[in-house]
Amino acid sequence: MIDILPPIYPEEIFYSWIARYYTYSGGVRRVDLLKQLFNKGRIKPDLFFPFSLNYFCKQLELSERITPDYIIENHTLVPYLRPFVNHNCYESVIKGVEEDNYPQDKKVKVHLLNQYVRQSLQVFKICPKCYKEDKDKYKEAYLHRKHQIPGNEICLRHKIRLIELDIPCNETREEFIDINKYNIDFSKYDNDINISKKYVDLSTDIELLFDYKNSELNLDEIKKKNDIMLINKGYKVGQGRVNQEKLIGDFINYYGRDFLRKLGCYPDNGTDGCWIRLLTRRPNRNIHPIKCLLFIRFLFGGVDKFITFDNKGLEKQIDVKFKQTIINWDHCGEHLLNELKCSFNTAIKNSIRLGILEELLEKLNIETNEAAIEKYKNNILQYLEENENAKRGDVSNNLKKEYHVVDLKDKKWLDDLFVVRSRTNTNSKDRKRKELQVDWNQRDLEMCRKILEAANRILLEDPPKRVTALYISQKVHYSTLRNKKGLDMLPNTRKVLYNSIETREKFKMRKIRYEVKRLISEKGIVKISELRDRVGFHGDYSEYRAYMIDVISKELHNGN
Incomplete structure (x- = not known):
């Protein structure tokens, strides 16, 4: 039974509550304390997701009247995820934070903390004015839940920028860290910088998510409303395709490149992994909440207008x-x-x-009687006879009227036709004959040149991306590069490809050099902790620490 648990304050994140209790407990060993709270002697605290809440709440005195549901709704970031993940994923997260040995859905956690739209466990965000008010009112400070949301940069209540508190590296990651242990000198932080309205709007939308309790927001509703607004604004035609180029271009112009890159939400239109393409093509896929909020404000003008938007009308x-x-x-x-x-x-x-x-x-003056359908079928057969290598998509593109009318009136005939044709085209003798027609020596030389050009282009990309066989194959539009057996006919290409791709270590070092230059140009100074987060180190980075320091000193020296 827990008998000295301090009160949990309004909007305090669960992690902060346990960290203060850890301080209150005095000299109790960490292992014993964790065993008492969570029935586990060794755990890795998570700023965003609690754990073993069922066991924890059973240890509280009845007068506390705190349930797992209450903690989840009022003192974690779990409700923040609810509108942007499918129901099964959300239920998995709920079970993960409530039950003792239930594996949490790591995919959802990754989406909350992915790459740049994230913050390290050992970086806490604090509003100086909230900190002072809490000290005056409660005699101690605590971490506010909404301040810790990845991508939220300001305190909406005071309209000032949040301060990032770097915890020393010697603090173990298995310890709950109480911010009251540190004497924070806010005077060294410049908080007089004008705050962009874009950050205020984003923070406002985050606040509304919690105020509405997400009752009107869910993945299906977001998809339906987004589709209707895309149609209304001319980005999408009916149930057809989205004009991705225009949509992504207008989105970038709306927010600006610098703002999107600082948040890590820049949609790279040149890749299949562009998150706006995924959001519009695969709406049931989990997308980072910040990205969804940015897209909603772009289409509707804010979460409040999205809530009241009458999509059915x-x-x-x-x-x-x-x-x-x-x-x-x-x-x-x-x-x-x-x-x-x-x-x-x-x-x-x-x-x-x-x-x-x-x-x-x-x-459309299209006849659909039996005589007309027979005529359309004959036209399709004639086209296939004249074009031996034509596929189903070729017929659909070149004989639109004939194809779609027959597809509607006699789909079985069309399906049977292409099943037989597919079997004919896959004859092994035909494949060998086509292979013999290829000049492999010439292709080998051409691919070597294209790979070198693609690798050089990738190295110049901003932000940097790792040079991989997959990425090079996308740039040169030749999927065979991803297949080791497919390179047997291209020995020089294989050699050039393997010499061009980057190892993880080389890419990390190139990323370090890039981020050091960015930090110096933006802030004039470089903090190891901030550099670590920007580069994307998730665990131990001691083997790169000396290199990071060396790059920082060289860049600062060159700058002077």
Whole structure:
């Protein structure tokens, strides 16, 4: 039974509460204390996610009336995740913080702490004014929950920048660290810098997440509202594709490159892993909450407007407009798709959903009787006969009308046709004949040149990315580079490729040099702890510490 537990303060993060209790307990051994609180002698404290809350709450006196649900909702960052992860992942996190030996969903934790939109366990964020007020009111300070959210840079209440408190490296990571142990001199921190409205807006949206208790926010609702607003703003056409280039370009212009890069939220449009592409193409995938909030403000103007946005009403207006355009159309059928601003395939899908397929086909002057369908089939067969290597996608692109009408009226015939054709095209003799037609020596020389050019381009990218076989293959558009067996025919290419790729150690050292230059240009000084976080060290980095110090001294000397 825990009998000297101090009171938990408003908006105090659970980690801070236990850290103060650790101080209150005096000379009790850490192992004994952890065993008493969590039934575990050795644990690695987590600033963001508590653990073994069921056991912990059972040790409290009945008068405390504190339950695991109360702690989760009021003193952890777990509710902050709720709108942005699917239900199964969220339930997994809840079980992970409540039960003793339940493995937490590490994927969700990584999304909360991923790369730049993160902060180290040994970096606490503090508002100087909140710190002073807490000292005056409670005679001790504590860590505020919302201040610790990765990506939140200001105290919304006082409209000042949060101070990052670096904990000395000699503090063990198995210890709960009480900020009251340190005499913090806030005078050495420059807090008179004007705060960008973008940071205030982001902090406001974070605050609203907790105020609304996320009742109106969930992954499905976010997807539906985002889709409707993308359509309304012209980035998406019906159920069709999103104009990614325009969307990403407008998003970057809205926030500015510097702001997005400081948060680690810059959408790199040149890669398949661009988070905006993932958010719009795979809406059920977990995306960092800060990135989702930035996207919501870009589309809606803030979380408050997102909450009150009537997506069903706007969706109905879009459907009514689509339907009326088709029904009232009395011009040339060829121009109808331009008026609808969608592809033939998208128009077909929307018309089926709205029950006006026959009207659409009639306005497009497309016949759907049996004689017409037979004609379309003959056109498809003739095209395939003239183009031996044509695939299903080629037919869809070149014979749109014929393909989609037959697909709707006699899908089985179309499926059977391409099943037979696929078997024919995979004949081994044909494959060997095509291989013999390749001039492998010429390809070997061409790929060597392309790899060297791609590797040099990657080394110049900002922010830096590791030179890997996968990334080079994407740059040169040749997937065979990722397959060791595929390189057997390209011996020089294999040699150049393996000489071009970076080991993890080399990339870390290049990243250190890059981040040192950035910190010097931004702040004029370099803290080892801040450099460590920017480079992305998650564990022991002692083997790089001497190199970090050497690079810092050289860059400062060159600067002088």
